[in-house]
Structures are given as C-alpha cells and as structure tokens.
Amino acid sequence: MLTDLFATDLQLGAAQALITVVLALGVILYARRQNIHMAQETGFALLRGIVQVLAMGSVLFLLLDQPLWAAVPVLLAMQLAGSSIAARRSKAIARVWWVCFRGIGIGSGLLIVTMTILGVIDWEMGAVIPVGSMIIANAMNTVALSLDRFQSEIESHVGEIDAALALGADPRTAVRPHVQAATEAGLIPQLNSLRSLGIVWIPGLMTGMILAGTDPIYAALYQFVVLAMLFSGSGLSTLISMFLVRTHVFSPAMQLILRPGAEVEDAAQAAT
Amino acid sequence: MKHKSETEAVTMKQNQGFVYLRTEELSWQRNGQQIVEEISVEVSRGDIVAVAGPSGAGKSSFLRLLNRLTEPTSGKVYLEGQDYTEIAPQELRRRLGMVMQLPYLFPGTVAENIRFGPAQRGQQLGDSEISELLERVSLGGYAARDISNLSVGEAQRVSLARTLANDPEVLLLDEPTSALDRAAEQEVEELIREIITAQQLTCLIVTHNMEQARRMAERAMLIREGRLIAMGPAKEVLNAD
Numbered sequence: 442m443l444t445d446l447f448a449t450d451l452q453l454g455a456a457q458a459l460i461t462v463v464l465a466l467g468v469i470l471y472a473r474r475q476n477i478h479m480a481q482e483t484g485f486a487l488l489r490g491i492v493q494v495l496a497m498g499s500v501l502f503l504l505l506d507q508p509l510w511a512a513v514p515v516l517l518a519m520q521l522a523g524s525s526i527a528a529r530r531s532k533a534i535a536r537v538w539w540v541c542f543r544g545i546g547i548g549s550g551l552l553i554v555t556m557t558i559l560g561v562i563d564w565e566m567g568a569v570i571p572v573g574s575m576i577i578a579n580a581m582n583t584v585a586l587s588l589d590r591f592q593s594e595i596e597s598h599v600g601e602i603d604a605a606l607a608l609g610a611d612p613r614t615a616v617r618p619h620v621q622a623a624t625e626a627g628l629i630p631q632l633n634s635l636r637s638l639g640i641v642w643i644p645g646l647m648t649g650m651i652l653a654g655t656d657p658i659y660a661a662l663y664q665f666v667v668l669a670m671l672f673s674g675s676g677l678s679t680l681i682s683m684f685l686v687r688t689h690v691f692s693p694a695m696q697l698i699l700r701p702g703a704e705v706e707d708a709a710q711a712a713t
Numbered sequence: 714m715k716h717k718s719e720t721e722a723v724t725m726k727q728n729q730g731f732v733y734l735r736t737e738e739l740s741w742q743r744n745g746q747q748i749v750e751e752i753s754v755e756v757s758r759g760d761i762v763a764v765a766g767p768s769g770a771g772k773s774s775f776l777r778l779l780n781r782l783t784e785p786t787s788g789k790v791y792l793e794g795q796d797y798t799e800i801a802p803q804e805l806r807r808r809l810g811m812v813m814q815l816p817y818l819f820p821g822t823v824a825e826n827i828r829f830g831p832a833q834r835g836q837q838l839g840d841s842e843i844s845e846l847l848e849r850v851s852l853g854g855y856a857a858r859d860i861s862n863l864s865v866g867e868a869q870r871v872s873l874a875r876t877l878a879n880d881p882e883v884l885l886l887d888e889p890t891s892a893l894d895r896a897a898e899q900e901v902e903e904l905i906r907e908i909i910t911a912q913q914l915t916c917l918i919v920t921h922n923m924e925q926a927r928r929m930a931e932r933a934m935l936i937r938e939g940r941l942i943a944m945g946p947a948k949e950v951l952n953a954d
Contacts, residue, residue: 600813600815600817601817601819603782603813603817604813604817604819604872605819605829606782606802606806607780607782607806607810607811607813607876608806608807608810608829608830608833608875608876608879609803609804609806609807609830609833609834609879610803610829610833611803611833614833618820692784694781694784694798694802695802695803696781696782696783696784696802697782702744
C-alpha cells in the first residue's frame with residue numbers, strides 16, 4: 442500500500458520509520474498510563490537508534506568500495522561503543538569497562554577473523570561489517586546480561602562467599618557457582634534464538650535473501666550459520682569476560698569488595 | 714585433619730601465657746565512618762576472650778579484621794610476633810578459623826561441606842575423619858545428609874565442624890548462637906565450650922549477650938562505638954558494664 446504512495450526508496454523508508462515511531466510512542470503512552478515511566482529513556486533510545494543507523498548506513502555506503510582492512514577501525518569503534526554500553530549496568534564492579542573491552546574484543550574479534558579467513562563470512566566489506574556488527578552487538582548483550590547477573594549474584598551471596606574465603610578458598614573458588622549462574626543466564630537469549638529458529642521466528646537476514654531471489658534452502662542454511670556464529674561469539678565473549686571479572690570483585694588480599702552499599706570508589710581503590 | 718595429640722596438648726599448655734595475637738591501634742573506616750577505632754589488645758595462647766558490647770559497636774568488624782576478611786584502614790595485627798600481612802591470606806584464615814553468625818553452608822551434603830576447607834590445600838579428608846569431626850559436634854551419622862534437611866542448630870554445628878576440619882589455632886566465633894532458639898543456643902554453647910577446652914584452642918567469641926560472655930570466657934574486652942572500653946578478667950569487665 443505504502444509503495445504506491447511514494448516514488449523513491451528514501452521516501453518510502455522515511456514513511457515506514459515514521460509509522461514505527463508512532464507505534465513505539467503508543468506503547469510508551471500506554472506504559473505511562475500503567476505508571477511505568479520509560480518515556481524519556483525510550484524516546485532518547487529511538488532517536489539515538491535512528492541517527493546511529495543512518496550514520497552507519499552512510500559510512501557503509503562510503504566504505505563499500507574501500508579495501509577490506511578499512512573494516513578494522515569500523516569494527517574496533519563498534520567494539521569500543523559496545524564495551525561502554527555493556528559496562529553501564531555493572532558500574533559497581535571495579536574496572537568493568539576494561540573487562541568488557543577485552544571480553545568482547547577477544548571473543549568477537551577471534552570469531553570474525555577466523556570466519557572471514559575460512560570464508561564463512563564473505564571476503565568483502567559488504568559482508569564483514571554487517572555480520573561483524575551483529576556478532577559484536579550480540580556479544581555486547583550477552584556480556585551485559587552476564588555481568589548484571591554476576592553483580593546481583595555476588596551481592597546476594599556475600600555470606601556464602603565470605604564463608605568460603607574464611608575457610609581458605611581463593612577468590613576463584615569462592616565465586617565459582619555465581620560465575621556459572623551468570624554465564625548461563627547471559628546465554629539464555631542466544632540459546633532461545635537457536636531453539637526457536639524456524640518455528641517461532643524467521644529471521645530478517647533469511648527473509649531478505651529469499652526476497653532477493655536466493656535459494657530458500659541456502660538462505661535457511663546461511664541463517665543458521667549466522668545464528669551459530671552469533672552464539673559462538675557471544676559465548677566466547679561471555680566466558681572470557683566472566684573469567685576476567687572474577688578477580689575484579691576482590692582486593693589483592695582476597696577480600697570481597699563488591700558488597701551491597703559499598704561505594705564504587707572504595708571498591709575500585711581496594712582492587713588496585 | 715588430626716586430633717591434637719597428647720604431646721601437642723602438653724606443648725600448648727606450656728605455651729599458654731605467650732602472646733599469640735596482638736593488635737596495634739587497629740582501625741577500620743567504611744564510607745568515611747569509623748567502625749573500629751585504634752584497638753590494641755593482646756591475646757595469649759589458650760585464652761578464651763569474649764568480645765562484648767552493644768549491637769553495632771564494631772565487634773564483628775573487629776573479628777573480621779583479625780582474619781583479614783576486611784582490610785584495616787590503619788594499625789597492625791601480629792600473629793606470634795609476625796605481621797599478618799606477611800602471611801598469605803589463605804593460610805592466615807586457616808589458622809584463624811571463623812564461625813559466622815549464620816552457618817552459610819554450601820549446597821550439597823554435610824560431608825562435602827566438611828571437606829571444603831582441607832580441599833583448598835589439596836588435602837582430602839577420609840570418611841573416618843569426617844565421622845570423627847561430626848561426632849565431636851554431636852552429629853554422628855549426618856555425613857551423607859543434604860544440608861537442606863538440617864535445622865538451624867544442626868547447620869550451625871556443621872559450620873563449626875567445617876571450621877575445625879581446617880585444624881585452626883584460633884577460633885573466631887561471631888555470635889554463633891544468636892540465630893538459634895533457646896534450646897539450640899544452650900546446646901551449641903555447651904558444645905563450643907567442650908571443644909575449646911578439650912583442644913585448648915585460643916578463642917575470641919563475639920557476643921552481645923553478657924550472660925553468655927560470663928559463662929564462656931575467662932577474659933573479656935568491651936567495645937563501644939568502635940573503641941575498646943576495657944579489657945581484663947571477664948567478671949570484672951562485664952560486671953563493671
């Protein structure tokens with residue numbers, strides 16, 4: 442219907458974006474009536490989202506004809522931004538940004554490089570940046586969820602952790618059950634995506650490939666490849682982040698510094 | 714895990730009176746608030762010291778500073794004359810075994826909990842050693858029981874056995890009976906008294922219950938608002954309060 446009203450893709454896209462924004466505003470208004478106040482945060486996120494994605498579209502347009510190495514600074518910038526976003530909810534953990542940066546960087550970086558070398562991701566800018574960004578974004582979400590869960594696990598099990606330390610356990614042993622719980626919690630959305638693939642949802646990439654005329658079986662297989670890559674990248678990033686973060690909640694003298702009510706500055710100071 | 718042999722017990726008796734634990738102007742601040750303020754005390758081997766005072770006086774914080782679960786803001790702690798920062802934290806905590814206000818048992822069986830401490834040093838406790846430890850806390854036959862099936866009193870006794878499994882030189886007891894009902898409180902209190910007497914352990918017991926402090930300790934230190942008010946024979950210090 443909309444396609445009949447607009448002459449160019451740009452006009453059509455703007456109209457479609459406007460409709461979805463109106464829909465999102467409707468959700469915000471309904472939430473407000475239920476005393477759920479998310480207007481400011483969601484409004485800002487919507488605005489930010491559209492600006493960012495348009496900027497990325499423009500960058501991609503400019504980069505398409507560039508050599509492949511030009512993807513490196515773009516993906517690195519994405520990783521920097523992703524680390525900051527992932528670290529935001531777990532600020533009580535000392536030097537958490539550094540944990541996210543290394544976790545997401547090593548996890549997703551290893552995967553992108555390996556998959557590109559093996560040819561699973563096409564050796565071209567138009568594939569490396571979009572698929573790489575999906576891997577980084579999913580790693581960011583999983584790491585953020587795991588760290589958030591890790592922080593709440595620690596804060597609600599201070600007694601057990603102190604008891605383990607008092608019995609002569611090292612920090613890694615003392616937090617082991619909480620690292621396991623946090624890692625599993627972070628990976629639940631990724632596992633659910635894999636489980637429900639083709640039953641509950643048909644992802645956008647596959648839909649786009651079919652609409653563009655690709656063989657539906659190949660499109661389905663490639664979609665699975667992408668999801669499996671996202672799971673591996675997220676899993677690796679989370680495992681690395683969890684491995685790194687274990688010691689960030691303890692002082693050098695093996696004292697638990699992440700405690701409910703402890704000031705972040707105190708915790709950070711004790712950890713150095 | 715070994716019971717103290719007779720020879721060890723005689724040596725310990727001979728060592729009694731020697732300063733084992735000494736603090737020097739030990740202080741701790743949290744979020745700018747002084748919780749423990751310049752406490753200097755000496756505890757001899759074999760002493761049983763009650764750390765008494767009202768709730769929120771800083772008694773538990775003082776105890777946590779002793780086994781370095783909390784880092785002092787200033788001041789020193791010496792163990793047999795050695796600055797405790799020179800001792801690896803894991804070894805220090807084994808030597809100064811702590812029983813907390815709540816048992817905080819780990820998920821699993823009683824035996825798994827008892828094995829935890831020695832396993833940290835690569836030592837595997839045998840079934841007979843676990844049974845012996847459990848006998849000492851009057852829980853014979855409980856080794857295979859899941860901790861979710863224990864009463865609070867039983868759990869606190871497992872917690873005591875778990876600490877004893879580490880063969881500590883000092884027992885730090887942080888209100889070990891405060892979460893128990895009257896009957897369980899008396900049972901656990903008696904048990905602790907028996908164990909520290911039989912093993913001639915040096916012991917610091919935090920309590921806000923003055924009667925308990927009088928019953929259990931020979932010496933007492935009274936803390937208020939983080940400061941040491943008095944230290945001496947339990948009856949004198951506690952009766953003066």
